[in-house]
Every structure is written in structure tokens, then in C-alpha cells.
Amino acid sequence: MPEFQTSPGMRDVLPPESARWRRFVRTFDETVSAAGYGQVVPPLLEDIGVFHRVGEATDVVTKEMYDFVDKGERHVALRPEQTASVCRAFVQHRPATPWKVWYAGPNFRYEKPQRGRYRQFDQVGIEVLGPDDPYLDVEVIALGWRFFRTLGLGQVTLMVNSLGEPADRTAFVAALREYFEANIDRLTPESRVTLSKNPLRVLDSKRPADADVIASAPRIADFHSETARASFAAVLDGLRALDIPFVVNERLVRGLDYYRLTTFEYVGGTLDSAQNALGGGGRYDGLVEDLGGPATPGVGFAIGLDRTLLACDDEGVFAAHEQGVDVFVVDTTGGLHALTVTDQLRAAGISADRAFENRSMKSQMKAADRSGASVAVIIGSDEAAAGTAVVRPLRDGGEQTSIPRTELITTLRKVLS
RNA sequence: GUGGGCGUAGCUCAGUCGGUUAGAGCGUCAGGUUGUGGCCCUGAAGGCCGGGGGUUCGAAUCCCCUCGUUCACCCCA
Numbered sequence: 001m002p003e004f005q006t007s008p009g010m011r012d013v014l015p016p017e018s019a020r021w022r023r024f025v026r027t028f029d030e031t032v033s034a035a036g037y038g039q040v041v042p043p044l045l046e047d048i049g050v051f052h053r054v055g056e057a058t059d060v061v062t063k064e065m066y067d068f069v070d071k072g073e074r075h076v077a078l079r080p081e082q083t084a085s086v087c088r089a090f091v092q093h094r095p096a097t098p099w100k101v102w103y104a105g106p107n108f109r110y111e112k113p114q115r116g117r118y119r120q121f122d123q124v125g126i127e128v129l130g131p132d133d134p135y136l137d138v139e140v141i142a143l144g145w146r147f148f149r150t151l152g153l154g155q156v157t158l159m160v161n162s163l164g165e166p167a168d169r170t171a172f173v174a175a176l177r178e179y180f181e182a183n184i185d186r187l188t189p190e191s192r193v194t195l196s197k198n199p200l201r202v203l204d205s206k207r208p209a210d211a212d213v214i215a216s217a218p219r220i221a222d223f224h225s226e227t228a229r230a231s232f233a234a235v236l237d238g239l240r241a242l243d244i245p246f247v248v249n250e251r252l253v254r255g256l257d258y259y260r261l262t263t264f265e266y267v268g269g270t271l272d273s274a275q276n277a278l279g280g281g282g283r284y285d286g287l288v289e290d291l292g293g294p295a296t297p298g299v300g301f302a303i304g305l306d307r308t309l310l311a312c313d314d315e316g317v318f319a320a321h322e323q324g325v326d327v328f329v330v331d332t333t334g335g336l337h338a339l340t341v342t343d344q345l346r347a348a349g350i351s352a353d354r355a356f357e358n359r360s361m362k363s364q365m366k367a368a369d370r371s372g373a374s375v376a377v378i379i380g381s382d383e384a385a386a387g388t389a390v391v392r393p394l395r396d397g398g399e400q401t402s403i404p405r406t407e408l409i410t411t412l413r414k415v416l417s
Numbered sequence: 418g419u420g421g422g423c424g425u426a427g428c429u430c431a432g433u434c435g436g437u438u439a440g441a442g443c444g445u446c447a448g449g450u451u452g453u454g455g456c457c458c459u460g461a462a463g464g465c466c467g468g469g470g471g472u473u474c475g476a477a478u479c480c481c482c483u484c485g486u487u488c489a490c491c492c493c494a
Binding site for chain 2: 266
């Protein structure tokens with residue numbers, strides 16, 4: 001074991017996986033850019049107060065933040081998510097609404113690491129601030145859905161729910177608390193602790209012993225106001241109109257406190273895994289106001305990059321693949337010709353690599369093969385003296401030819417096309 | 418944060434009733450004659466057996482601690 005390794009829950013992303021990450025973000029960019037979303041790049045570090053507004057009762061804020069006091073005595077935190085940052089940016093810059101933005105980048109949560117759960121983890125997401133329209137919720141959900149489809153994922157389940165308007169939610173939470181307290185002896189000790197902090201979250205318990213009590217708990221739908229009911233119906237109608245399959249899950253409560261009305265989650269195919277939530281989001285109409293801005297409705301989602309790629313692996317789609325070069329230059333005369341020829345090729349837009357340390361012909365040819373290049377350009381002492389180069393196809397047979405160096409680029413363009 | 422599994426070469430893993438110089442495959446490097454890759458053959462390099470302590474004549478192997486990882490709870494993406 002080396003003396004220094006990555007900190008727990010942090011890791012290096014190496015080729016070719018790193019290229020897959022870039023393609024992932026590029027694919028997301030293309031999906032949402034086509035719907036009029038622009039990229040916002042918020043800082044990794046914010047005043048800790050920005051995140052406190054996300055939810056005083058959530059573990060994300062109370063236990064898992066990477067926070068510290070900086071040299072200027074400011075209490076700051078590495079962002080645990082980006083929705084709060086986007087809303088803070090909105091309040092600070094007051095762009096015209098509807099403000100449709102997307103983001104991609106790392107977030108930090110001090111949790112015990114697990115497969116698909118890291119302390120530094122990347123998310124992509126979108127947020128729309130301004131419009132209060134259930135069809136916007138549908139657009140947002142549909143863009144996430146389209147993204148998964150573009151990646152090639154076929155086993156994603158969309159779960160939707162509505163938490164109702166704030167008053168509905170408050171009434172529901174009160175009813176829940178009353179119900180669970182009346183049945184507290186049937187709850188697991190862990191759920192009793194959860195109950196004292198946030199009764200909603202008890203619904204999310206995955207412990208089998210809690211299943212019975214939860215099954216007969218009050219139902220959120222019974223507390224929906226007329227407005228909430230109409231909004232939720234419009235969302236479901238919109239999803240049907242787009243032929244997006246969904247499952248209404250009344251126990252879907254989500255982890256952050258700011259959600260109201262529509263909430264949704266994309267669940268991966270491997271349902272036996274505890275880390276099967278690929279992404280999720282919802283409407284958060286109070287967050288901008290909480291951050292000191294004008295009352296502004298908002299809706300959005302975040303998708304976990306790691307988990308989604310794990311789901312891709314499970315389904316055998318969106319695989320990583322090695323990136324090669326077009327041409328590999330072999331030079332057995334010391335390497336100066338390889339230096340100038342690769343430079344010349346790159347300038348002409350032909351990707352090229354070479355070997356170093358003046359290795360043997362055999363060794364350099366092996367390297368050429370491994371490089372993935374479809375053509376080798378070989379320069380030995382004869383070619384160097386004659387001002388020529390050998391062009392040797394590496395993949396699909398074909399004879400090698402000796403040509404003047406001046407014709408190298410035109411010849412290669414022909415061979416590569 | 419709580420509980421269980423695991424931790425041996427760069428990678429994937431053998432090896433434990435404790436017993437001489439710790440193995441394989443893949444990968445890397447070098448050869449297999451005269452300047453040419455993929456297949457094959459030969460050889461080489463590469464391990465404080467995660468770290469520390471203990472038991473023992475002797476520990477990769479047993480015990481304790483610790484770190485890391487993984488699974489479940491929790492949390493959530």
C-alpha cells in the first residue's frame with residue numbers, strides 16, 4: 001500500500017472512465033440545451049447559511065456537511081447539493097424569468113462511503129425558476145427521462161408523488177405524528193428517533209418491521225387541497241400525453257425539506273440495491289424566498305452520475321471505451337523524425353502518437369498495435385536517408401507502401417478516410 | 418454513526434490443522450538472427466501477504482487494535 005491514498009469516499013477517475021464521464025455530461029448538455037437550458041457554474045464553496053435553508057431537519061444539513069471557518073472568519077461549507085446554490089445565484093443576480101439552467105459537478109457529503117455513495121459525488125441537474133405551471137414540472141421530468149433513454153437505459157422507473165401545498169403538508173405531518181405516536185410500540189427504535197425529527201421520513205423506512213404500521217398510515221392524497229389535487233392531476237395527464245410511464249408512490253417523500261407539490265424520483269433497475277435512486281427532484285416554491293429573494297416558484301432535479309453509470313453497467317449500455325489515435329509513428333533512428341512527423345500530423349488534424357526511449361522495431365510495432373492506430377508510419381535508416389516513410393495499415397490488411405515524406409499527409413488522409 | 422464480510426504482485430485471485438527461498442493468469446519489459454504488431458514459445462522485473470501490537474521455537478495463516486473497502490441499517494444522488 002502506498003503511503004498516500006485518496007481520502008475515504010474520494011476517488012480518482014482515470015481513462016477511459018474519465019472520457020465516459022465527459023460523454024455523460026456532454027450528453028446531458030445536449031439533451032437540456034435543446035430545451036433552452038443554459039449552464040450555471042456555481043462555486044463549490046458557499047456561506048453555510050445557504051445550505052441551512054435546505055432543511056434544518058435533514059441529515060444532509062445537520063450531520064453531513066463539510067463546513068469550516070475560513071481565514072476571513074467566514075463560516076463556509078462545501079456544497080452538499082446545487083439547488084440551493086442555484087437559488088442563491090438567482091437571488092444575487094436576478095435574471096429574467098423563466099430562468100432555465102443546468103449544472104454538472106461535484107458535491108460533498110460526509111457520509112460513510114458505500115458502493116454508489118461517495119463523499120465527493122457528481123451530479124447533473126436542471127432548475128427552472130419563475131413559472132408556476134404543472135406542465136413545467138412535466139417538462140422537467142420528461143427531460144430527465146429523455147436523458148436516461150439517450151444513455152440507453154431501459155429499466156428506469158419513474159416514481160411521482162405530490163406533497164401538497166405547505167398547509168396540506170403541515171396538516172399531513174401532524175396527522176402522521178399523531179398516528180405514529182399512537183402506534184409507537186409497533187415502530188422500530190430507529191423509526192421512533194426519526195419520528196421525533198421528521199414524521200414524513202418514517203414513511204421512507206426500509207425496515208421490514210415497520211412495514212405494517214406504515215401501510216395503514218394516513219395518506220397524503222387525503223390532505224391535498226383543491227389546488228394541489230388539480231396540479232397533481234395535470235402533472236399525471238402531462239406524463240400520459242408524453243407516453244412516459246410512471247408509478248404514483250405516496251411514500252415518496254424525498255430527503256430535502258424544501259419540496260412541496262410535485263416530487264419524483266428515477267429508480268434504477270437493480271431494485272435490490274439500497275443505492276438505487278438514480279436521481280430525483282420536485283417543486284420547491286419557497287426556497288428562493290427563504291434565501292432572501294422574491295417569492296419565486298422553482299422546480300428541478302438532480303441525477304447522480306456514479307449511480308447512473310452503475311445502472312448503465314448493469315444494463316450493458318453506455319460503456320467506456322479506449323480512445324486511440326489515428327496514426328502511430330515508428331522511428332528506429334533515434335526519435336527525432338518521430339518528433340517532427342507527429343507534430344506535422346497533429347498540425348494537419350491527424351491524431352498521432354509515438355514511442356519513446358528509442359526502442360526496437362518490434363517493441364515500437366507492439367506499441368503501435370496497442371495504441372489502436374489504424375496506420376503505422378515507419379521511418380528507419382533507409383527512409384531517413386531517402387526522405388521517405390513507410391505507410392503500413394494495421395487493421396484491415398492491405399500492403400504497406402513507401403512514399404516520399406512530402407506526400408505523407410495526403411496519403412494518410414486517403415488511407416484514413 | 419451501528420452491525421457483518423473482505424484486505425496476498427500494477428489487475429483478478431490461489432495459498433490457512435501455523436513449518437524451509439509466497440504462487441498462477443492477465444498486464445509490463447526483453448528475447449525467439451538479417452528493419453515490421455496481433456497468435457505462440459522462453460525468460461525477467463515486480464509482494465515489509467493493508468498497518469501496529471500480541472501468542473509461538475516459528476505467523477500471510479491464530480488473537481487484539483487500527484486503517485481501508487464492501488454489504489445491510491441510516492441517509493440519499
